Amino acid sequence: MIKKLVSLVFVAIVAACAGFYSWSMQPISESTIEFTIKPGSSVRSSAQQIANAGVPINPVMLELLARLHGQANKFKAGPYEAEAGITPVGLISKIVRGEFSQFSFALIEGWTFKQMRQALLQNPYVKHDAAKLSDQEILAKLTTDFTQPEGLFFPDTYLFPKGVSDMDVYKRAFDQLQQHLLTAWQQRDAGASPIKTPYEALILASIVEKETGRASDREMIAGVFVNRLRLGMLLQTDPTVIYGMGDQYQGKIRKRDLQQDTPYNTYTRAGLPPTPIALVGMDALKAALNPAHTDALYFVARGDGSSQFSSNLDDHNRAVNHFIR
Template sequence: MRSNEHKFQIINLLQETRTIRVILKKLFSLFLLLALAAGAGFVYWATQPISGSAHEFTIKPGSSLRSSSQQIANAGVPIQPILFEVLARLNKQINSQDSTFKAGAFEAEAGITPLALLSKIVRGEFSQFSFALIEGWTFKQMRLAISQNPFLQHDTVEFSDAEILAKLNSEYDQPEGLFFPDTYLFPKGVSDMDVYKRAYSQLQQHLYTAWQQRDVAATPLKTPYEALILASIVEKETGMKSDRNMIAGVFVNRLRKGMLLQTDPTVIYGMGDQYQGKIRKRDLLQDTPYNTYTRTGLPPTPIALVGMESLMAALNPAHTDALYFVARGDGSSQFSSNLDDHNRAVNQFVR
């Protein structure tokens, strides 16, 4: 009797074990399905475009993945911060990539996916802003424009010109003309000193290149700095590309003969804030280091930012016997080799 009861107990235990196994298998299958569904949903979320318009956001230095993800969401980017943090950690595990978020300003463009946004942040693809330095600007105008740019960090506002040059390790004691006019891209919040450094470096490179390509026989200029001074005068005298070499040729001929350059832009530069849009006779007679009506040779420094075309013109002047030129009024100039022809041109185009 007891033997039969024992058999029944064993049979019941086996049935219960089978039932538990069936239940566990079903639970495991359900869990696996849920995990696969969750994984598929996560992948779908990570690869689908983020809805809404473009948003700018900034990640603060030293932020953790969690804090960075929250900063992105707080800026209005429609992401789930926790999911974005998980995506960053998975990216590190799967691709063996550094998941550290770079600190700086970014833009989440309309239609970007969370995965693409993550890649952008990890690589440090910061939002780029542009700043243009214009040919013919003075250093004073350049400094003002830099100080008014809202996307730069203004570290040099209280610096003197000499302090800026010291930061650049420059050999020159005056900053005029030492920066190359161009459009510079930079991430939001970068120091304004970065723009000065890049523009200064570019000018040095372009000046070296132009000096190496100079027409030695055609120019009496002795140093690259003299070339920069003459190029700045050419820059201010004309905006017409076809006239630059001829104007440089006139000034070179005058330098060779020891004649006064007699160029108004240098007088205007020497007048500084006293210039009110018109040069009077007394201004031409008022001696300053930049008055080329009273002093022979080149002025002591450049008078403006110089573009590459003016720089090349100064070092490759036209082979001409012209000693004079006058503006025609249409942007071009009339050139003359003697004073009588020049006076007739002045009467025709000016008086």
């Protein structure tokens, strides 16, 4: 009788273990469910938080599984996603590795800092700690080397955990720009450009970024502006005028706008504007520091994204008459 009872208990234990193992390897849900584990949570509390978030899993069994795997003290707090088809074992592994749920945030070449701020404010996955800060207050939290934030963030697609502070986004994009700017400066053609500092290079690159309709023209456009700077000519570039107009710009530049003096009006003021006018990609930065060796002083849009370059005003006027007037 005792042997029979022991056998039954053994069979029951084996069956329970087999069932538990089978459960641990079965998909939890057919849809993706988000959940968050709070800082300082025990494995028991974490399992309950996961269940409370709507993940269809028994928290007691999840806790037991974590303990059996020796991972009960390795859970990392943060935002997660239980993807469709994930198993209890896979879920625990994700939490132990800290594979937080992420979102992508794209910064676009040519954006202004105002556009970058607006995109962050509209992003539902970001904690808006900087929402009430001024541009200068945001910059002050990142650096003391600059007084204006324009152009100081690198355009790229970044991955962040959901719930990240917008200040973390600013810092990462700022740090990336500093690294890329230093690299480009170290690889510059020092004899090809009158640019004296990395910040001046960033300013020129922002103009090249806004003036370029076709990527293959970047070095030539940079070459034109470098030639003008070297000769003391006015840059006379519309994107700087538009930037200086701010909200007054409504899609069209008039003659009086070109005559209205602002710090960014390169038709009325010589040299570079005081700051960049947009976010700068690596290609524009390289072009500004390694411009084409050319005698061109003028260019005009052909209408297909490319530009016609001229070395004298007569040829330029003829190009303008052909492609514009």
